[in-house]
Amino acid sequence: MTLLTAAFLTALLAGAITAGIPLLLAGLGEQLSEKTGVLNIGIEGMMLAGAYMGFLVAWKTDSVFLGFVGGAGGGMLVAAIMALLCVRFGLNQIVIGIALTLGAEGATAMLHYFQFAQTYPRLGAIASLPIPPLANIPVLGPALFNRPPIVYIALLLVAVFAYVYRKTYWGIALQAAGDKPAALDSSGVSVLGIRSVAVLLTGALVGLGGAFMAIVGAGIFVPFMTNGNGFIGIVLAMLARGRPLWVLGGAAMFGACLSLTTALQVAGVDIPTDVIQMLPFAAVMGVLVMLGRKANLPSALGAAYVRGAR
Amino acid sequence: MTLSSQPADDAKPLVSLKSITKRFPGIVANDSISIDFFPGEVHVLLGENGAGKSTLVSMLSGLQQPSEGSIMVDGTEMPIASPQKALALGIGTVFQHSMLVPSLTLTDNVNLGGAWWKTPDREAIATRMEETARSIGVEVNPTAITSSLSLGEQQQAEIVRALMRGSRFLILDEATAMLTPKDAEKLGQLMRRLVAQGLAVIFITHKLNEAVAYGDRISVLRLGRKVGALGPDELKSLGPEAATKEIIRLMFGSNGNQAAVTAKADGAMRPRINGAGTGAAPVLEILALEVDDDSVPVSGIELKIGAGEIVGIAGIDGNGQKQLAEALAGQRPVKNGRIYLDGQPIEDLPIGARRHRGLRYVTDDRLGEGTVGAFPVSINLLLKQIGEAPFWRSGIEQGGAIADNARKQVKDYDIRTPDIETPAGKLSGGNIQKLLLARELTGSARAVIFAKPTYGLDLNNIAASRRRIREAADGGKAVIVLSTELDELIELSDRIAVMSQGRIVGIVENDGDARQKIGEFMSGVAA
Numbered sequence: 154m155t156l157l158t159a160a161f162l163t164a165l166l167a168g169a170i171t172a173g174i175p176l177l178l179a180g181l182g183e184q185l186s187e188k189t190g191v192l193n194i195g196i197e198g199m200m201l202a203g204a205y206m207g208f209l210v211a212w213k214t215d216s217v218f219l220g221f222v223g224g225a226g227g228g229m230l231v232a233a234i235m236a237l238l239c240v241r242f243g244l245n246q247i248v249i250g251i252a253l254t255l256g257a258e259g260a261t262a263m264l265h266y267f268q269f270a271q272t273y274p275r276l277g278a279i280a281s282l283p284i285p286p287l288a289n290i291p292v293l294g295p296a297l298f299n300r301p302p303i304v305y306i307a308l309l310l311v312a313v314f315a316y317v318y319r320k321t322y323w324g325i326a327l328q329a330a331g332d333k334p335a336a337l338d339s340s341g342v343s344v345l346g347i348r349s350v351a352v353l354l355t356g357a358l359v360g361l362g363g364a365f366m367a368i369v370g371a372g373i374f375v376p377f378m379t380n381g382n383g384f385i386g387i388v389l390a391m392l393a394r395g396r397p398l399w400v401l402g403g404a405a406m407f408g409a410c411l412s413l414t415t416a417l418q419v420a421g422v423d424i425p426t427d428v429i430q431m432l433p434f435a436a437v438m439g440v441l442v443m444l445g446r447k448a449n450l451p452s453a454l455g456a457a458y459v460r461g462a463r
Numbered sequence: 464m465t466l467s468s469q470p471a472d473d474a475k476p477l478v479s480l481k482s483i484t485k486r487f488p489g490i491v492a493n494d495s496i497s498i499d500f501f502p503g504e505v506h507v508l509l510g511e512n513g514a515g516k517s518t519l520v521s522m523l524s525g526l527q528q529p530s531e532g533s534i535m536v537d538g539t540e541m542p543i544a545s546p547q548k549a550l551a552l553g554i555g556t557v558f559q560h561s562m563l564v565p566s567l568t569l570t571d572n573v574n575l576g577g578a579w580w581k582t583p584d585r586e587a588i589a590t591r592m593e594e595t596a597r598s599i600g601v602e603v604n605p606t607a608i609t610s611s612l613s614l615g616e617q618q619q620a621e622i623v624r625a626l627m628r629g630s631r632f633l634i635l636d637e638a639t640a641m642l643t644p645k646d647a648e649k650l651g652q653l654m655r656r657l658v659a660q661g662l663a664v665i666f667i668t669h670k671l672n673e674a675v676a677y678g679d680r681i682s683v684l685r686l687g688r689k690v691g692a693l694g695p696d697e698l699k700s701l702g703p704e705a706a707t708k709e710i711i712r713l714m715f716g717s718n719g720n721q722a723a724v725t726a727k728a729d730g731a732m733r734p735r736i737n738g739a740g741t742g743a744a745p746v747l748e749i750l751a752l753e754v755d756d757d758s759v760p761v762s763g764i765e766l767k768i769g770a771g772e773i774v775g776i777a778g779i780d781g782n783g784q785k786q787l788a789e790a791l792a793g794q795r796p797v798k799n800g801r802i803y804l805d806g807q808p809i810e811d812l813p814i815g816a817r818r819h820r821g822l823r824y825v826t827d828d829r830l831g832e833g834t835v836g837a838f839p840v841s842i843n844l845l846l847k848q849i850g851e852a853p854f855w856r857s858g859i860e861q862g863g864a865i866a867d868n869a870r871k872q873v874k875d876y877d878i879r880t881p882d883i884e885t886p887a888g889k890l891s892g893g894n895i896q897k898l899l900l901a902r903e904l905t906g907s908a909r910a911v912i913f914a915k916p917t918y919g920l921d922l923n924n925i926a927a928s929r930r931r932i933r934e935a936a937d938g939g940k941a942v943i944v945l946s947t948e949l950d951e952l953i954e955l956s957d958r959i960a961v962m963s964q965g966r967i968v969g970i971v972e973n974d975g976d977a978r979q980k981i982g983e984f985m986s987g988v989a990a
Contacts, residue, residue: 320582321579321580321581321582321583322574322576322577322578322579322580322581322582322583323579323580325567325571325574325575325577325583326575326576326577326579328564328566328567329564329567329575332564332565332566332567333562333563333564333565335562336561336562336563336564336572336575337564337575337576338546339524339526339546339556339558339562340546340550340562340575340576341545341546341547341550341551341576342547342575342576452565460526
C-alpha cells in the first residue's frame with residue numbers, strides 16, 4: 154500500500170476537484186434547463202464554446218477574470234441560439250441540441266486551427282486564494298482550500314441554487330414551467346420567458362465550466378477538449394432531478410473517477426491505460442443502471458410550449 | 464358583496480360579449496355570439512361537443528383572441544390580450560383539466576405568478592388559503608402535494624386560488640366532467656354559495672340536468688352559434704321538466720330532438736328478456752374470479768350472462784370495475800377463478816385468443832388504449848387483426864381489402880370522418896367511439912364488455928352508442944356494461960350488479976324498484 158501516501162491522496166483529491174468543477178457547472182446548468190422543461194443536449198457545445206472563448210479572452214487580455222466572463226459569454230451565445238430555436242420557435246430540442254454541439258465542435262476546431270495551431274500558446278498557472286487556517290490542514294487543505302476563487306464560487310452556486318429552488322417565487326415558476334407549463338401561463342407568467350432565461354443562464358454556467366477546463370485545468374485550448382463532460386453533466390442532472398446537492402455529489406464522484414485515471418497512470422499502476430480511461434464512463438453506466446429507473450423527470454421535458462395547444 | 468343573488472332589471476352586466484366571431488383554419492368556432500354575464504348569477508353555457516364552448520372560454524381567459532367583435536368588462540371595451548390581463552380584470556378560470564402543478568403543494572400553486580425575486584411567505588399564504596376556503600364552505604389542506612389529492616379536491620383548491628387572486632368572474636369549464644356524482648353535486652352547491660356572495664359564475668357543461676339544477680340563466684350554443692337562451696324568469700316559470708325539453712329542442716334542433724327522445728322511449732320500452740340466460744347454458748360465466756391490484760383488488764366475482772342478456776355493473780368509479788373488465792379481456796392476469804366462454808375456459812388465454820373465441824372489449828380509454836391516434840381510420844378499424852387475412856397476406860398489407868372493410872364500417876356505423884385515411888386522433892370523441900364499436904361488434908362476437916360506453920359523449924352519440932349496445936344483445940350476444948351512470952344502466956340492463964371495493968355486493972333484476980335497491984347496495988345498507 155505504498156500507493157496511499159499523503160502526496161498521492163492530495164493529488165487525487167485536488168484532481169477530483171479540478172475534474173469535478175466543470176461537471177458540477179454543467180450539471181447545475183443542465184438541471185436548470187431541465188427544471189423548466191428544456192432538455193438541453195447542446196450543453197456539450199456550449200461548454201466547448203465557453204472553453205474556446207474563455208481561453209481566447211484570457212490569453213488576449215491576460216486577465217483570468219475576463220477569461221471567465223468571456224467563457225460564460227461564449228456559452229450564452231450558443232445558448233441564445235437554443236433559446237431562440239427551441240423555446241421561441243418550438244423546434245425539436247434534441248435535434249437542435251445535437252446540431253449545436255456538432256456546430257460548436259466544428260467552429261472551435263476551425264478557429265483553433267487558424268489562430269493557435271502554429272504557436273500553441275499557453276496560459277500561466279492560476280493564482281490560488283488560500284483560505285487560512287483551513288488551507289493548512291494536511292491533504293484536505295491544499296486540495297480544497299488553496300484553490301483559485303472560481304472553485305469556491307462554483308461550490309457556492311450549489312447553495313445558491315438550492316435556496317432559489319426551494320425558497321423563491323422564481324424557483325416555483327421554474328418547476329411549474331417544466332411540470333405544467335399551461336398552469337404557469339394561466340397564472341400570468343410567461344413560460345417562454347422563464348424558459349429562455351433558464352436556457353441562457355445554463356449557457357453561462359456551462360460556458361464557465363468550459364472556461365475552467367481551458368484556463369484552470371489545461372492552460373491551453375485544444376479542439377474537442379470538453380471530451381464528453383457536457384454529456385456527463387446531462388446524466389448528473391437527470392439523476393439529481395431537482396436537487397443541486399446531488400449534482401455536487403455526482404460531480405465529486407465522477408471527478409474522482411477522472412482524477413483516479415490520471416493518478417493511477419502517474420503512480421505507474423500496471424493496468425492498460427485504455428481500461429483506466431474507461432473508468433468514468435463505466436461509472437456513468439453503472440450509476441444509470443442502479444439509479445436510472447428512479448430518475449423521474451419533469452412531465453413537460455422536451456416538449457415545446459404553445460399556448461392553447463392540446 | 465352587497466349584491467343580491469337575483470339581479471334587478473337594471474343590473475349591469477359584468478362582462479359582455481358583443482358579436483364575437485372566432486375563426487380557425489377551415490372552421491368558424493364561434494359565429495357572432497353576444498352574451499351578457501351578470502354578477503350574482505350562475506350562467507350556464509350549454510352545448511354539444513364542438514359547439515364552441517371551449518373556444519369562448521379561451522377568449523374570456525385570454526388564451527385566444529376573437530377574430531371579430533369585442534369583449535366589454537364593466538361596460539367598457541376591454542381586449543383580453545393574455546391570461547395575465549384576464550386575472551387583472553378579475554376573470555378566473557378553472558379549466559376542465561387541472562391547472563395545478565402536480566409536483567407542488569397547494570400553497571406553492573397559489574404562489575405561481577409571484578414576483579420572481581421575492582421569497583414567498585408560505586405560512587401566511589397557507590393561512591389565507593384556509594380562510595378563503597372556509598368563507599365559501601370548503602376545506603383545503605394547503606401543505607398537501609397536489610398530485611396526492613382527488614380531482615374534486617383539486618378543483619376546490621383551484622376555485623379557492625381563483626378567489627384569492629381577486630376573481631369576481633369565475634369560469635368553470637366542464638367542471639363536473641371528471642368528478643364523481645357526489646363531488647359534482649358538492650360543486651353545484653358551491654356555485655350557489657359563490658353567486659350568493661355576488662360573484663358571476665360561468666358554468667360550462669353538456670349535462671342538461673346540471674344546467675337546470677344549478678343555473679340561473681342558460682345560453683345554448685350549437686355549431687358555434689348561440690341558438691337560444693333562458694333567463695331566470697323563464698327558468699322559474701317553466702319548471703325543470705319543461706325547461707329541459709326546451710333546451711333539448713334548442714341544442715339539437717328538430718332532428719336531434721327526435722333522436723334523443725326516441726332513445727329514451729326505446730329504452731323505456733325495451734322488452735326485458737327476463738331470465739334469458741337461465742334456461743340455456745350461459746355464454747359468459749365467471750366463477751370466483753380474483754384479480755390482483757395495488758389499490759383495488761378484485762375478488763369473489765360470480766356472474767352468468769346468457770345470450771341476449773345485458774348485465775349492468777354499477778358502482779362509484781374506481782371500485783374495481785376497470786380491473787374486472789381488463790381481467791375479462793385478458794389485459795390483466797387473473798389471480799384465481801375461472802372464466803368460461805361458451806363453456807370453454809379462457810382465463811389462461813392471451814388477448815388475441817380470447818378475441819378469436821368471440822370476447823370483445825370496448826374500452827373507455829378511447830384515445831389511449833383504444834386507438835392509435837396517428838394511424839388512419841382504416842387501420843384503426845383492424846387494430847386487433849393486424850397481420851390477419853384477408854387484410855394482410857404473408858405479411859404484406861392488402862390495401863384493397865383494408866379500404867373495403869373501412870368503407871363498409873364507416874357507412875354501417877355512421878362514422879363521420881373526412882376520409883378513411885384520416886388519422887383517428889382527428890375525429891371527435893363520438894366518432895372515435897363509433898369506430899371502436901364498429902371494430903368490436905363486427906365479426907363473430909359472442910360476448911361484449913362495454914366500459915363506460917357513453918362517457919364524455921354528447922346526447923346524439925350517447926343515443927347511438929346505447930342503440931348499438933341494445934342491438935348487440937338483440938343479436939344474441941352476452942353483454943356487460945360497466946357504467947357510473949345509474950340512469951344508463953337502468954335504461955339498458957336486464958340485471959344490474961353493484962360493485963363496491965372490488966366485490967359484487969348485490970345483483971338486482973332491473974324492475975320497478977331497482978334504483979332504490981341499487982342505492983341501498985351502494986351505500987352499504989343491504990350488503
